[in-house]
Amino acid sequence: MWALRFVLSRRNRREVLVQLFVTGIKSLGVLSVVAAFIGMILALQTGLELRRYGQEVNIGTAVTVVMVREMGPFMTGLVIAASVGAAIAAQMATMTVSEEIAALEVMSIDPVRFLVMPRLAAMLVMMPLLTVYTNVLGVLGGAVVGKTQLGVALPAYFDNAIQFVRNKDLYVGLFKAMVFGVIIVTVACQQGFQASEGAVGVGVATRRTVVISFLTILAVGYMITRLFYT
Amino acid sequence: MNGEPAIRFERVGKRLGGRAVLDGVSFEVRRGEIFVIVGASGSGKSVTLKHMVRLLTPDEGRVWVGCDCISEARGGELARLRDRFGVLFQGAALLQWLTVYDNVALPLREKTTLSETEIEARVMAQLEALGVADAADRHPADLSGGMQKRVGLARAVILGPEIVLYDEPTSGLDPVTSRRIDDMILEMRERHGLTSVVVTHDLHSALAIGDRIALIDRGRLIEVRTPADFLRSDNEVVRAFLSAQYITRRGAWETEMGR
Numbered sequence: 001m002w003a004l005r006f007v008l009s010r011r012n013r014r015e016v017l018v019q020l021f022v023t024g025i026k027s028l029g030v031l032s033v034v035a036a037f038i039g040m041i042l043a044l045q046t047g048l049e050l051r052r053y054g055q056e057v058n059i060g061t062a063v064t065v066v067m068v069r070e071m072g073p074f075m076t077g078l079v080i081a082a083s084v085g086a087a088i089a090a091q092m093a094t095m096t097v098s099e100e101i102a103a104l105e106v107m108s109i110d111p112v113r114f115l116v117m118p119r120l121a122a123m124l125v126m127m128p129l130l131t132v133y134t135n136v137l138g139v140l141g142g143a144v145v146g147k148t149q150l151g152v153a154l155p156a157y158f159d160n161a162i163q164f165v166r167n168k169d170l171y172v173g174l175f176k177a178m179v180f181g182v183i184i185v186t187v188a189c190q191q192g193f194q195a196s197e198g199a200v201g202v203g204v205a206t207r208r209t210v211v212i213s214f215l216t217i218l219a220v221g222y223m224i225t226r227l228f229y230t
Numbered sequence: 231m232n233g234e235p236a237i238r239f240e241r242v243g244k245r246l247g248g249r250a251v252l253d254g255v256s257f258e259v260r261r262g263e264i265f266v267i268v269g270a271s272g273s274g275k276s277v278t279l280k281h282m283v284r285l286l287t288p289d290e291g292r293v294w295v296g297c298d299c300i301s302e303a304r305g306g307e308l309a310r311l312r313d314r315f316g317v318l319f320q321g322a323a324l325l326q327w328l329t330v331y332d333n334v335a336l337p338l339r340e341k342t343t344l345s346e347t348e349i350e351a352r353v354m355a356q357l358e359a360l361g362v363a364d365a366a367d368r369h370p371a372d373l374s375g376g377m378q379k380r381v382g383l384a385r386a387v388i389l390g391p392e393i394v395l396y397d398e399p400t401s402g403l404d405p406v407t408s409r410r411i412d413d414m415i416l417e418m419r420e421r422h423g424l425t426s427v428v429v430t431h432d433l434h435s436a437l438a439i440g441d442r443i444a445l446i447d448r449g450r451l452i453e454v455r456t457p458a459d460f461l462r463s464d465n466e467v468v469r470a471f472l473s474a475q476y477i478t479r480r481g482a483w484e485t486e487m488g489r
Contacts (some may be wrong), residue, residue: 103323108309109340
């Protein structure tokens with residue numbers, strides 16, 4: 001509820017909308033390419049193995065389950081960490097070294113509320129949506145490879161795709177996406193606010209954000225999978 | 231101007247990176263005066279300024295704002311004390327993604343319940359007063375250094391603070407623009423009766439605008455004097471600082487005659 005109240009309040013609305021655009025719309029290009037290729041690679045690798053047993057028709061299941069459970073949120077997390085997370089860290093670090101954060105503090109404007117919360121709100125909204133988008137494109141990419149490389153008919157591919165995916169897979173995947181979003185914003189802002197003086201500090205904060213986000217996403221992704229599937 | 235201090239430092243000490251950057255510094259800034267802190271780079275001037283608004287907390291001693299101890303204030307009390315200050319940062323510290331107008335309007339939007347029409351009237355009046363109204367729709371990166379400082383000052387005083395802190399207001403500016411900034415600081419005091427604390431290594435500027443000048447050297451307060459007394463000082467550190475800026479005793483006499 002706090003998130004909804006925060007987003008809808010007059011003074012935050014504009015900044016949240018800007019961040020929704022930056023996080024969501026501006027990431028679509030690279031995310032589309034990554035998602036489609038991940039689906040295509042998954043389809044090709046599993047399809048070639050399954051063909052040995054005459055089971056290539058099941059690539060729809062394999063691609064969809066892997067995308068929805070793991071690769072969708074995971075790849076979305078990595079792409080957003082490398083693009084949006086790095087951009088947030090660079091902006092916060094530049095603001096820190098140029099005393100803009102100090103200026104906010106002196107004006108008694110809480111940098112967390114003013115800078116972090118709109119980005120966090122935007123990330124919580126956008127990460128699940130982007131993950132759904134990644135899942136859909138991944139499954140479509142797999143369908144293209146299935147049809148063109150493995151001779152799997154599209155109706156059979158999609159029948160298989162839908163048949164074995166449970167609601168739980170989707171919910172857990174979207175939950176992961178939201179957790180990854182929180183990780184990305186938290187790490188990026190924390191590294192940005194801790195930046196030391198100069199351009200070197202901005203570079204260090206950006207690099208650390210990408211590395212720490214990647215490693216944390218990997219570890220937390222594993223823990224969530226273990227929590228829900230064992 | 232009365233004698234009650236606006237800011238008081240009480241044996242303030244601070245260590246950063248294992249090095250003492252302030253060592254037992256004590257002084258008072260009187261209400262309504264322009265108090266200038268001079269010193270070489272890395273002497274502790276900006277650190278002193280940051281203690282006044284609690285961007286840094288002293289390891290030893292206390293910093294008082296009027297009757298309130300800002301160095302021990304927390305939460306709402308700290309915010310209330312900070313509201314008494316406006317700060318012009320060295321690089322102006324304007325938010326780069328906002329226009330000049332939005333930068334100056336920011337404190338009003340965040341901290342008051344004024345309507346957008348009232349905010350516009352106050353922001354445009356302030357920008358007019360500082361001669362940057364034409365730049366209202368531009369972004370900080372499109373402005374010259376001098377204009378950025380004026381916009382920074384407009385933002386610093388938009389909420390009507392009692393005390394304005396200027397961190398190196400003329401650094402990086404040409405001599406003509408520097409003198410304009412000096413005039414602006416004097417005008418702010420004349421028009422609004424503000425207490426001003428100016429940190430600078432530009433001694434010519436300090437002598438031109440300061441009511442009193444404090445010299446800090448390697449974290450220690452050397453002297454606090456009026457400009458005339460500062461020029462006549464026999465203190466070795468003061469004399470070295472003056473001669474480094476090509477101000478001799480003869481020059482001092484000439485400056486005094488000029489005042």
